[in-house]
Amino acid sequence: MAKPKIATASLAGCFGCHMSILDIDERILQLIEIVDFDKSPIDDIKKFTGQCAVGLIEGGCANEENVHVLQDFRRHCDILIAVGDCAINGDIPALRNNIPLKECLDEAYLNGPSVFNPEKIIPNDKELPLCLDRVYPCSEVVKIDYSLPGCPPNAEIIWQALVAILNNKPLDLPYEIIKYD
């Protein structure tokens, strides 16, 4: 029987949660004995090769591409897990949520103290994904099945959650490993 597949993606985040996935250390060898990695930066597979059992999403939605990726994950993953605070509540990227988008872009590309931009151009190439008005937590875009908090979540909570979900067991996480920071 084919092994179940896992996919991962980073949206508006810092890749810290992916580093935490790698922090399960040698247990990643146990993991690849029971699952195959599909679309993920870990194996650099760019497109889904089929339906996945579990999708791990890091980061929130700050631009239209993030939304497309997240919706693609929802379609291709039976269980979708929001990993880390950016995916759960927007976290650091969401600090811009109280500032109008134009002000953010002006500060970044025109008015910032270290900006050198004599032509006063705010990047507007059609290849660039459009920024959203604010950063949206994943649960405000698609249905999320489980959330693993932390910035980043420690490897232990990721490991214990994966083991429980892949074995169809309830997510009974010990107090000490649930942290929001």
Added chain:
Amino acid sequence: MSNEITFSIDGTIVKGKPGQTIMQAADEAGIYIPRLCYLPELTPHGSCRVCTVIVNGKPQTACTQPITEGMIVENDTPELKEHRRNLVDMMFIEGNHFCMFCERSGNCELQAMAYRLGILAPKFPFFFPDKAVDSSHKDIFLDLNRCILCGRCVNASNDIDKKGAFGFVGRGIHKKIAVNSEKNLKDTNMAVTDKAASVCPVGTINKKGTAFATPYGQRMYDEKPIGSDIEAKNK
């Protein structure tokens, strides 16, 4: 008249003294009733509603309700746990709680309550409200993004410090803590040694120069849930 009042909490017989609230009697008996706005040294006002228990079939706040002979109190029930989860969820989504850079993280009672209640993520959409930050005072830093309107600072400043440095203004979703000056905290007579500077359960009122003093893993709620000290009396 008997000097002892006998009642029950979740079927356990508890003995209290006349004039005690349910919270006071429960604490002495080693039964933890979750709470956020309550502090033993301040006048209770039942504003956070987290300590709501069912008394003889009716919801009451345990911090304000006096005990009576034979009363039946329900505290640790699935319904009340769900009610408390919803309250804590709402406190998170109505503010901007960025735990990862908050100097109170690990020692925050709101965060600890969420851990205790097993909240992995709030279930309501986030408000991302626009709140003020006041760092004008030389010793105290005020971040209203994290305020849960518990009112501890208001009570402490009024009743203990006798300064009235803080007060509530506005109604409903617009309600907030304000300082007793035209502009900023520095224009009040508040001092870092005031009781009001050390009662905040979250990271709203912070003493400058004290952040991140305790390493990760050794903070107040890293290993044991909030309320463990009270429950330890019962073991």
